[in-house]
Amino acid sequence: MSYIRYDSTVASTLPLPSNGDTAAADAAPATPAFSPLYQQIKGLILQSLQAGEWKPGEAIPSEMDLAARFRVSQGTVRKAIDELAAENLVVRRQGKGTFVATHAEDHVQYRFLKLVPDSGDRDAEGPAQRDVLECRRTRATAEIARSLALRSGDPVVQIRRTLSFGGVPTILEDLWLPGNAFKGLSAQQMASYHGPTYAMFELDFGVRMVRAEEKIRAVAADGPSAALLQVPEGSPLLSVERIAYTYNDLPMELRRGLYRTDTHHYRNELN
Amino acid sequence: MSYIRYDSTVASTLPLPSNGDTAAADAAPATPAFSPLYQQIKGLILQSLQAGEWKPGEAIPSEMDLAARFRVSQGTVRKAIDELAAENLVVRRQGKGTFVATHAEDHVQYRFLKLVPDSGDRDAEGPAQRDVLECRRTRATAEIARSLALRSGDPVVQIRRTLSFGGVPTILEDLWLPGNAFKGLSAQQMASYHGPTYAMFELDFGVRMVRAEEKIRAVAADGPSAALLQVPEGSPLLSVERIAYTYNDLPMELRRGLYRTDTHHYRNELN
DNA sequence: CAGTGGTCTAGACCACTGG
DNA sequence: CAGTGGTCTAGACCACTGC
Numbered sequence: 001m002s003y004i005r006y007d008s009t010v011a012s013t014l015p016l017p018s019n020g021d022t023a024a025a026d027a028a029p030a031t032p033a034f035s036p037l038y039q040q041i042k043g044l045i046l047q048s049l050q051a052g053e054w055k056p057g058e059a060i061p062s063e064m065d066l067a068a069r070f071r072v073s074q075g076t077v078r079k080a081i082d083e084l085a086a087e088n089l090v091v092r093r094q095g096k097g098t099f100v101a102t103h104a105e106d107h108v109q110y111r112f113l114k115l116v117p118d119s120g121d122r123d124a125e126g127p128a129q130r131d132v133l134e135c136r137r138t139r140a141t142a143e144i145a146r147s148l149a150l151r152s153g154d155p156v157v158q159i160r161r162t163l164s165f166g167g168v169p170t171i172l173e174d175l176w177l178p179g180n181a182f183k184g185l186s187a188q189q190m191a192s193y194h195g196p197t198y199a200m201f202e203l204d205f206g207v208r209m210v211r212a213e214e215k216i217r218a219v220a221a222d223g224p225s226a227a228l229l230q231v232p233e234g235s236p237l238l239s240v241e242r243i244a245y246t247y248n249d250l251p252m253e254l255r256r257g258l259y260r261t262d263t264h265h266y267r268n269e270l271n
Numbered sequence: 272m273s274y275i276r277y278d279s280t281v282a283s284t285l286p287l288p289s290n291g292d293t294a295a296a297d298a299a300p301a302t303p304a305f306s307p308l309y310q311q312i313k314g315l316i317l318q319s320l321q322a323g324e325w326k327p328g329e330a331i332p333s334e335m336d337l338a339a340r341f342r343v344s345q346g347t348v349r350k351a352i353d354e355l356a357a358e359n360l361v362v363r364r365q366g367k368g369t370f371v372a373t374h375a376e377d378h379v380q381y382r383f384l385k386l387v388p389d390s391g392d393r394d395a396e397g398p399a400q401r402d403v404l405e406c407r408r409t410r411a412t413a414e415i416a417r418s419l420a421l422r423s424g425d426p427v428v429q430i431r432r433t434l435s436f437g438g439v440p441t442i443l444e445d446l447w448l449p450g451n452a453f454k455g456l457s458a459q460q461m462a463s464y465h466g467p468t469y470a471m472f473e474l475d476f477g478v479r480m481v482r483a484e485e486k487i488r489a490v491a492a493d494g495p496s497a498a499l500l501q502v503p504e505g506s507p508l509l510s511v512e513r514i515a516y517t518y519n520d521l522p523m524e525l526r527r528g529l530y531r532t533d534t535h536h537y538r539n540e541l542n
Numbered sequence: 543c544a545g546t547g548g549t550c551t552a553g554a555c556c557a558c559t560g561g
Numbered sequence: 562c563a564g565t566g567g568t569c570t571a572g573a574c575c576a577c578t579g580c
Contacts, residue, residue: 073551075552078566078567094559095558211542216487216537217509218530237489268385308568346571350568365577369546546578551574
């Protein structure tokens, strides 16, 4: 492997990562036409993250070590890590090191959940009570398949659950997960794990969600939904469809939620 | 004017030719109120932006010029500008310079409007048709005053309008603006300006919105709203309450919108 | 061509963490 | 104390823009 320097000259070849990625290089190098050195370094670190060379919560090598490994200066590694940190893929801690981000340590417990109580203080209401209504293996419909970049009929896991705050059922959601990546996921497991669901996905299945997209609508509650959320049929509910992605923009979860917004609201910040 | 250097020593007054860093005769910094140099520089640039030293769309001085002005290195100015650019306060253009961000040039026409057609292609539907229903001077209620950091009874401008896409009324919104900052704003002006409303605020009133917060709920359409949006009474609508801020976290607009989400949806990206 | 932002390096020093 | 990330500098060179 070689880098294309900013001045369009080629640097020396490189020592590859310490131990071989035994698996065939399915994530083949993109052979970029050209990008700044620090972007290439960023890409290499990203590959190691995807490959699981460092697990969520673990420290990655120091800037100096990475600089030596990639034969660039510390400043260049630094800029690469800066971007990874800006994307929440990695967390810097002065005096300690740089760590692979994990949903298990986000003391903002629910990083992707934007629903907050009208008081604004999510901590005040305590942790959500989760009730798993259903958890079954099934096959992807055309629509589900499209969202998850699968083929129709591919195996998926479907979960239905409610989240309650202060005893009030507030969220009803369905999750669809690629069956191959989530073999063995059970209702038991969904219910018993304490902490963010995405943390469990990391620990038990090695799937780390790094970003998500949501489509939000206002809808009227149908009969079953209204019953589960304990609101009159026809009540306005927030419909939130989320697709969550791992590294490489690979979709790994489709989630359709119905939120009650009589005591909570969806909070968004625009920059 | 003096800076507090990173090493907690004070860099005297301005005339410091080339700092040797060696002469560090530091008296005990009683209350350092310390922040990195580049943050201080960022703050100074921010002050100039607020003060209107450079207007939206104009170029700010080059990195070299600013480095000379503040007696720091280009790299330090660069890091300050990097953060300003990350916050969308400023736009860098290689070979040309760094420019004060403006809503008039955002070729993403509506930077704060997250409602998109279900097709996903906002450009395809063309520009919104705006109909101003009302524009009057009034006095702030307690609630409006709190949102805008005013006192109850302070003058405010209230505007009510609809936005239609492809002839279909899709958004009904009320705007409240501090009366003192928006003297002379008329329905005429709201209706005749072509381009983003926030661009007009910049040009005609020198008020630039830099960020906003939104609270989103699902609600049932009341009679008047339903009529204006041409939907049945009781239809679910997305309620979007936005507070937009200028520099200094000063709230300058309260906006309450009702969105039809039968052909559009609110799109959000989570990182 | 000169001027701008963008990249990269090398080195120094500071602040924080842990043993 | 050594090791880590964080700051700052000085200088070199590249890529883009406009004259």
